[in-house]
Amino acid sequence: MKLLVTGGAGYIGSVVTRLLLDAGHEVVILDDLRTGHAEALAPDATFAQVSLHDAATVLTPDSGFDGVLHFAGLISAGDSMTQPETYWDINMIGSLRLLDAARAAGVRRFVFSSTAAVYGNPAEIPIRESSLKSPTNTYGATKLAFDLALTSEAWGHGLAAVSLRYFNVAGAYLRPGVAIGERHDPETHLIPIALQVAAGKRDKLMLFGDDYPTPDGTCVRDYIHVEDLAQAHLLALDAAKPGEHRIYNLGNGSGFTNRQVVEVVAEVTGQPVPVEVAHRREGDPATLVASSDLAHAELGWTPTKPTLHDMVSDAWTFYREHTQ
Ligand SMILES: NC(=O)c1ccc[n+]([C@@H]2O[C@H](COP(=O)([O-])OP(=O)(O)OC[C@H]3O[C@@H](n4cnc5c(N)ncnc54)[C@H](O)[C@@H]3O)[C@@H](O)[C@H]2O)c1
């Protein structure tokens, strides 16, 4: 297939691009590099440095794309609470412009990076796709809004749409001569920050809240290896059916508290990771753990790297290679 990958210079999009190319697809990447990295671009893909709002310049009516995989967007739950207008502009309006362009270009398949953040403080654990959606941060609200737009697009125009609701993505894609991992500036995610502390680049990790209703008072998250996550996109592309919007949670079904994550980072790196307890971060749900039964049953998806130790270990390998 000829596929457009938005956000292909970012962490997850650049890994998925490599798997798509390995599977024999032709890939064009749309990314404005606002948070992505030119070095992460797959050399065998075509690159267009274009923003989502201008997607129609790439998705022209005669461009011949079979599908779009949409990763581009802003991703920090914390920032979304202080810059809501930017999150709505990019994650919602930018995504709608992309969808308009895809429709005009006759694109039939669309796979979207949704998130566990759409559920907010879940009414049940593990979280199923049918669980109540009640986001506690603007990031999750923008993602839920675009999920709903995709449902409408499937109803109204017969799009074959899939939303993949990722839980917390971790680990790295490591091949001889290629290492792709999580690298945001400024970094906001727990594992890369803990690795920076272990490496001596930061003095300590600020632990946002230890008074949540969880086993040790810190938030609980479900971590999924970026390669397992990437594989689900290829399965979703194949499973997409015209007029249907399918939605799948992607996680391992095991929750780790933030303190447990810090312990695993200390164990893997062999370095201390000092923490200082700080105030809760606005908008953080206490516990997010997935049921991915639907993805197992309907996509035949099975994670191959489910242990947090392996994810942290791959992230640490990436961190050291990158900083050297
Ligand atoms: N990382 C996670 O744990 C996680 C969890 C759930 C969902 N997601 C979703 O997965 C997707 C990819 O996340 P990631 O971790 O790879 O993020 P990332 O920041 O590494 O990549 C995002 C990419 O999108 C590009 N981009 C952003 N705004 C753009 C715009 N307006 N026009 C064109 N390009 C733009 C950036 O330059 C970057 O290359 C996001 O949609 C995110 O919301 C991520």
Ligand SMILES: O=c1ccn([C@@H]2O[C@H](COP(=O)(O)OP(=O)(O)O[C@H]3O[C@H](CO)[C@H](O)[C@H](O)[C@H]3O)[C@@H](O)[C@H]2O)c(=O)[nH]1
């Ligand atoms: O310096 C830090 C950074 C994070 N945390 C805590 O660690 C946990 C995980 O935070 P992350 O920022 O690593 O990840 P989030 O759970 O907030 O969100 C991530 O996963 C979500 C899905 O679960 C989203 O999709 C989102 O894109 C992605 O950022 C949270 O309790 C957070 O408060 C800290 O205590 N200190």
